[in-house]
Amino acid sequence: EAQVTQNPRYLITVTGKKLTVTCSQNMNHEYMSWYRQDPGLGLRQIYYSMNVEVTDKGDVPEGYKVSRKEKRNFPLILESPSPNQTSLYFCASSLAPGKGSYEQYFGPGTRLTVT
Amino acid sequence: KNQVEQSPQSLIILEGKNCTLQCNYTVSPFSNLRWYKQDTGRGPVSLTIMTFSENTKSNGRYTATLDADTKQSSLHITASQLSDSASYICVVSRREYSTLTFGKGTMLLVSP
Numbered sequence A: 001e002a003q004v005t006q007n008p009r010y011l012i013t014v015t016g017k018k019l020t021v022t023c024s025q026n027m028n029h030e031y032m033s034w035y036r037q038d039p040g041l042g043l044r045q046i047y048y049s050m051n052v053e054v055t056d057k058g059d060v061p062e063g064y065k066v067s068r069k070e071k072r073n074f075p076l077i078l079e080s081p082s083p084n085q086t087s088l089y090f091c092a093s094s095l096a097p098g099k100g101s102y103e104q105y106f107g108p109g110t111r112l113t114v115t
Numbered sequence B: 001k002n003q004v005e006q007s008p009q010s011l012i013i014l015e016g017k018n019c020t021l022q023c024n025y026t027v028s029p030f031s032n033l034r035w036y037k038q039d040t041g042r043g044p045v046s047l048t049i050m051t052f053s054e055n056t057k058s059n060g061r062y063t064a065t066l067d068a069d070t071k072q073s074s075l076h077i078t079a080s081q082l083s084d085s086a087s088y089i090c091v092v093s094r095r096e097y098s099t100l101t102f103g104k105g106t107m108l109l110v111s112p
Helices: none
Strands: A004-007 A010-013 A019-025 A031-038 A042-051 A054-057 A076-078 A087-094 A110-114 B004-007 B010-014 B019-025 B030-038 B045-051 B056-059 B062-067 B072-077 B086-094 B100-102 B106-111
Touching: A004 A087, A010 A019, A019 A031, A019 A087, A019 A110, A042 B100, B004 B086, B010 B019, B019 B030, B019 B086, B019 B106, B030 B062, B030 B072, B045 B056, B045 B062, B045 B072, B072 B086
Parallel strands: A010 A110, B010 B106
Antiparallel strands: A004 A019, A019 A076, A031 A042, A031 A087, A042 A054, A087 A110, B004 B019, B019 B072, B030 B045, B030 B086, B056 B062, B062 B072, B086 B100, B086 B106
16 A cells, blocks of 8 residues: 555654654655644645755754655654644655656654653 | 635535635746645645646546636535545645645534
8 A cells, every 4th residue: 555654653752852753655756755734834844855865955944854865764853852843743755746746645644742 | 935825714614515715826936736635633635736737627526726827726615525524725836846835724614
């Protein structure tokens, strides 16, 4: 089954404790992206990757890191989480955008709480 | 500035009725416009994708229209069902760019 998976689905952590949210897709997609969703603000892009070893900042990259060592995986790293990073996070993937109207598939979401 | 504005913010309709959601955008240069449905706490799911040359596209009871001249789109839901209760998000892609601009969504509640 074609899908985007994220782990963990729920996470409660404390300020400053490094964490990683994993994202994996099995559709051989070039493009992967991370979003956060907050009430009243909608989905906002954090980082995206056009292909292996190619990453770029989205609208709200501060406090986040990403890596794309393999095509299928795109982990989101919070080196020193802060309470304002409490949010619902989504990973998504698609064939290369900008070159066609390809559907973007979203993962199930990771609800992160930083205390 | 590239923006996507949706209206109304929220909407309550009776089961079986029709409704229309609006999306205005200023994103340029335009590549395509997407409508997503997002159930509470879940990832968005694509309903339609339309390019510059497409005026209308249907997916079951969902019909999206696009006027690229006025930069407006609408999503019409026919014979609403309780399962249509969700947030509907309009997303616009810029040509040759890799980022998407999201609207804040319209929250639809279908009441029995």
